[in-house]
Amino acid sequence: MDLDLSPQDQAFRDEVRRFLDTHLTEDLREAGAKTGGVFADFEAGRRWHRVLAGKGWSAPAWPKEHGGTGWSATERYIFSRECTAMDAPRIFSMGLRMVGPVIMKFGTPEQKAKYLPRIVSGDIVFCQGYSEPGSGSDLASLKTRAVRDGDDYVINGTKIWTTGAHVADHMFCLVRTAADGKPQDGISFVLIDSMKTPGLTVKPILTLAGDHEVNQVFFDNVRTPVANRIGPENAGWTVAKYLLEFERGGEAYTPNLHARLEDIRRIAREEAADGSGCLLADRSFAERLAEIEMDISALEMIEMQVLSDLSRGRNPGTVSSSMKIRGSETLQKLDHLGVEALGWYAAPFEPEARHLGHNAPTVAPAAGITAMPLYLNNRASTIYAGSNEIQRNIIAKAVLGL
Ligand SMILES: Cc1cc2nc3c(=O)[nH]c(=O)nc-3n(C[C@H](O)[C@H](O)[C@H](O)COP(=O)(O)OP(=O)(O)OC[C@H]3O[C@@H](n4cnc5c(N)ncnc54)[C@H](O)[C@@H]3O)c2cc1C
Numbered sequence: 087m088d089l090d091l092s093p094q095d096q097a098f099r100d101e102v103r104r105f106l107d108t109h110l111t112e113d114l115r116e117a118g119a120k121t122g123g124v125f126a127d128f129e130a131g132r133r134w135h136r137v138l139a140g141k142g143w144s145a146p147a148w149p150k151e152h153g154g155t156g157w158s159a160t161e162r163y164i165f166s167r168e169c170t171a172m173d174a175p176r177i178f179s180m181g182l183r184m185v186g187p188v189i190m191k192f193g194t195p196e197q198k199a200k201y202l203p204r205i206v207s208g209d210i211v212f213c214q215g216y217s218e219p220g221s222g223s224d225l226a227s228l229k230t231r232a233v234r235d236g237d238d239y240v241i242n243g244t245k246i247w248t249t250g251a252h253v254a255d256h257m258f259c260l261v262r263t264a265a266d267g268k269p270q271d272g273i274s275f276v277l278i279d280s281m282k283t284p285g286l287t288v289k290p291i292l293t294l295a296g297d298h299e300v301n302q303v304f305f306d307n308v309r310t311p312v313a314n315r316i317g318p319e320n321a322g323w324t325v326a327k328y329l330l331e332f333e334r335g336g337e338a339y340t341p342n343l344h345a346r347l348e349d350i351r352r353i354a355r356e357e358a359a360d361g362s363g364c365l366l367a368d369r370s371f372a373e374r375l376a377e378i379e380m381d382i383s384a385l386e387m388i389e390m391q392v393l394s395d396l397s398r399g400r401n402p403g404t405v406s407s408s409m410k411i412r413g414s415e416t417l418q419k420l421d422h423l424g425v426e427a428l429g430w431y432a433a434p435f436e437p438e439a440r441h442l443g444h445n446a447p448t449v450a451p452a453a454g455i456t457a458m459p460l461y462l463n464n465r466a467s468t469i470y471a472g473s474n475e476i477q478r479n480i481i482a483k484a485v486l487g488l
Contacts, residue, residue, distance in 0.1 A: 091164070098161055102168045109137050110174055113442065118173030120440040122459030123299055124467075126175030127442055128253040135177045135208035145182055145206045147337075147396060152190060152198070153206035159393035166341040171348075178250050181205035181212040183337055185258045188275070188329045192317040201277070213281075215245040215259035215303060216326065222247075223476050225260070226269040226323065230305060232261035232276065234312065239263075239276060241308040247470070251288045251301040255281055258329075264320050275322035277314040284308070293466075295459040296437050330472060331406050338393060339413030340386040346420045346460075347379060353427045353453050365427055374423060381416045385409065404484045407477040414467035414474060421461040428454045432461075 091099065114137075117130030125131060138144040146162045148154020157165065186205050189197055204210040221228040230243025241261055251257065257278040264272030281288065285308040291300045317325045351366065354375070359368035366372060388409055392402050402409075425432040434449040440456065448455055468474045482488040 123463035213254035273322035275325040295462040
């Protein structure tokens with residue numbers, strides 16, 4: 087595969103750089119740089135989403151007819167690389183990345199008109215209600231029940247690990263609409279139009295790093311219109327599986343991995359090795375850094391292929407499982423190296439240093455205040471979006487025929 091940029095691609099990259107120079111303000115860059123988990127500070131991310139929407143660039147993976155950019159795979163990749171390199175905040179993207187493509191494929195014309203433009207503009211923000219206590223890997227065993235009452239479903243049950251349920255205003259959700267037959271055949275996919283719907287309660291779960299990202303959501307006779315169901319009743323499993331392929335393969339991992347690699351290189355240039363000289367000159371550290379860089383380059387090749395398939399309208403298929411495994415494991419290796427590079431400076435617990443506008447002196451150097459939160463929060467990356475063991479099972483079955 088030829089990864090050299092064509093003159094058109096170079097011109098596109100320069101256009102992106104000019105745009106970022108003028109629109110990515112210092113406070114937005116601060117939010118990007120201080121991200122200690124998957125997503126940047128929610129409000130900063132939303133502001134950035136709206137800036138991008140103003141330029142028509144908020145939905146890089148979407149077709150033009152739905153408000154997307156219609157970019158090629160290479161353009162999307164360039165955009166992502168430039169944004170991460172410049173510390174653009176990572177947007178809370180479950181609408182753009184997950185439910186948007188699902189509505190495009192399975193939604194009615196009314197549903198498309200109602201939701202897609204507002205997802206693109208950043209006016210509505212979705213969270214994902216799939217997992218339940220006892221139903222994570224074994225998702226088809228989910229118990230949250232939806233019973234029809236006139237034009238509504240009445241929902242009872244609970245969802246857990248719901249990222250951003252406290253900041254989102256909409257939720258897409260899997261519910262049980264039939265109890266007999268195969269568990270997969272009794273599930274429906276519904277949308278909830280307000281997280282303030284009566285009967286819906288969001289309770290925080292704090293992560294190891296002390297952050298509030300995930301929640302448990304309780305449903306006590308929560309009503310949502312039948313018109314908010316995506317796809318036929320009891321056909322939610324097909325919809326859910328389609329969405330999961332986008333969750334695992336819809337976004338390139340390597341721009342973020344490249345940016346993290348650069349962060350660690352920067353730290354290693356400044357930190358001393360055990361003997362003398364800087365850590366970057368330490369042979370064993372440099373070798374491990376180089377090894378990870380090779381992993382990233384290999385993953386980049388697969389990603390370019392997948393992005394190219396996506397831009398031709400093909401969904402990623404099982405290759406998204408291998409991307410998820412390699413992307414998350416490489417990220418964890420980088421996090422480990424980041425903490426090791428900082429040594430004792432990774433230890434102080436300074437969560438306030440990651441608040442926007444915080445400018446008091448910190449114990450850790452500026453590049454180090456996110457190292458430990460990233461290390462801790464990203465432990466979850468091999469669990470969420472379908473654990474890596476489950477991804478290996480998918481590959482064993484679908485690719486190797488085992
Ligand atoms: C930080 C974070 C954010 C999340 N965000 C969301 C969200 O926004 N929305 C949402 O719906 N969910 C979310 N999740 C939930 C996530 O999808 C589940 O945690 C995940 O699917 C695993 O399910 P579980 O936690 O029930 O673990 P279990 O399914 O109980 O698994 C426990 C362990 O057993 C292994 N295991 C289970 N079954 C098998 C098998 N058949 N073969 C081999 N190994 C197996 C697993 O790999 C894992 O290591 C999030 C989770 C985390 C940690």
